[in-house]
Amino acid sequence: MSLAASTESVHVRAPGKINVYLGVGGRHDDGYHALATVFQAVSLYEDVIARHADDFSLTVSGADDVDDVPLDDRNLAMRAAKLLAAATEYPGGVALEIRKRVPVAGGMGGGSADAAAALVACDALWGTGLSAARMHELASRLGADVPFALHGGTAVGTGRGDQLNPALARGRFDWVLVTSEHGLSTPVVYGRLDTLREEEGALADDPPLSLDVPIPVLQALRSGDPGQLAETLYNDLQAAALFERPDLAQTIDIGIRAGALQGIVSGSGPTIALLCADPEVAQDVQTALRRSGQEALHVHGPVPGARIIV
Structure with missing residues (x-):
């Protein structure tokens, strides 16, 4: 992963993700929820450019809602750079430039992609030469989705989602993503899930510490058949x-009526991921959603994780 430390700048591209499957356990006393998920990296990317500097700074461009992106230590990319510097005793700083394409607060892991890209970019810029295992360990300390953004592809995540095992996914899966001008807070969505479960009496007294991804999900990925995956x-x-944003259900309905095999909220939302049979159908679905006044993007997966762009 390392380049010569004398390099003036390093450009790294990292993908956003969708959750093909997401099972959430009950909330424990410490607020922790066990997860079982299948991530798939898709062709919607964040670009991070790292340049030598005496101190740490950050600029963001590209997305319509970049004003909502913090430029201090609340930003995962900034924290990633400082964590790497501390771990390797690097004495200098870095000027990070983030060019966003993944929706902010859209449930697609854009901030995590920025953090993974910042780790790779700074490691190369500074010539610190960390091993893949050490990079994964640092990524895990930054957040549950960061290790996956580092590796990409398709993977099963357990624990908090940061315990990763690669999943075999044959072929290409075409998705239409419907983004939203207004994000959803992940803590708010998890809190609402807990409330709904309490109201339904479905919250276990002693929630399990770990969950498993159902075998049919993994079989569908291995088959490479979008129709089979849509069923899972x-x-x-x-x-x-949907409780917080009832309008998202209509978006899924429009997509399915236009030809999508199935639709799902990606992660904590509000981005909707619609699985299509092939690129041609995806283009039809994208057109129908745009005609309804929504922002729709055609992407595919799986794609690799954070990579240096030469």
């Missing part, structure tokens, strides 16, 4: 996200 799409957070 699932998100425990979807009911909570």
Whole structure:
């Protein structure tokens, strides 16, 4: 991963993700929820450019809502750079430039992609030469989705989602993503899930510490058949996200009527991921959603994780 430390700048591209499957356990006393999820990296990217500097700074461009992106230590990319510097005893700083394409607060892990890209970019810029295992360990300390953004592809995540195992996914899966001008807060969505479960009496007294991804999900990915995968799409957070944003259900309905095999809220939302049979159908679905006044993007997966762009 390392380049010569004398390099003036390093450009790294990292993908956003969707959750093909997301099972959420009950809330423990410490607020922790066990997760079982399948991530798939898709062709919607964040670009991070790192340049030598005496101190740490950050600029953001590209997305319509960049004003909502913090430029201090609340930003995962800034924290990633400082964590790497501390871990390697690097004495200088870095000027980070983030060019966003993944929606802010959209449930697609854009901030995590920025953090993964910042780790790779700074490691190369500074010539610190960390091993893949050490990079994964640092990524895990930054957040549950950061290790996956580092590796990409398709993977099963357990624990908090940061314990990763690669999943075999044959072929290409075409998705239409419907983004939203207004994000959803992940803590709010999880809180709503807990409330809904309490109201339904479905919250266990002693929630399990770990969950498993159902075998049919993994079999569908291995088959490479979008129709088979569509039957297994699932998100425990979807009911909570739809409670906060009832309009998202209409978006899914429009997509399915236009030809999508199935639709799902991605992660904690509000981005909707619609699985399509092939690129041609995806283009039809994208057109229909745009005609309804919504922002729709055609992407595919799986794609690699954070990579240096030469």
